[in-house]
Amino acid sequence: MAKVKxxxxxxxxxxxxxxxxxxxxxxxxxxxxxxxxxxxxxxxEMKNPDNCTGCTNCATVCPDTVISVYRAKID
Numbered sequence: 316m317a318k319v320k321x322x323x324x325x326x327x328x329x330x331x332x333x334x335x336x337x338x339x340x341x342x343x344x345x346x347x348x349x350x351x352x353x354x355x356x357x358x359x360e361m362k363n364p365d366n367c368t369g370c371t372n373c374a375t376v377c378p379d380t381v382i383s384v385y386r387a388k389i390d
Contacts, residue, residue, distance in 0.1 A: 320389045321369025323361055326381040330358035336373035336382060342366040345373055 323345070330352065336359050337345050346362040359382070361367065369386035 318389050319369055320387050321367035322385045324383045325359045327358040328352050329379055329381045332356040332358055335376045339372045339376045
């Protein structure tokens with residue numbers, strides 16, 4: 316059975332750092348960056364990319380739709 320590897324891409328300039336994605340991710344993939352974007356917000360980023368399954372929970376709860384989720388099957 317093939318495993319699924321996921322990855323997210325965050326539009327860091329549009330992210331307001333609300334943290335909903337961090338709380339929703341049950342695989343501890345996302346955290347808020349210590350860096351800030353041009354608007355002064357700490358944006359979301361992948362801290363444990365190897366844990367991502369591409370479940371899309373983070374993108375679903377994002378109120379600003381700044382998260383894109385990608386999946387790839389690996390053997």
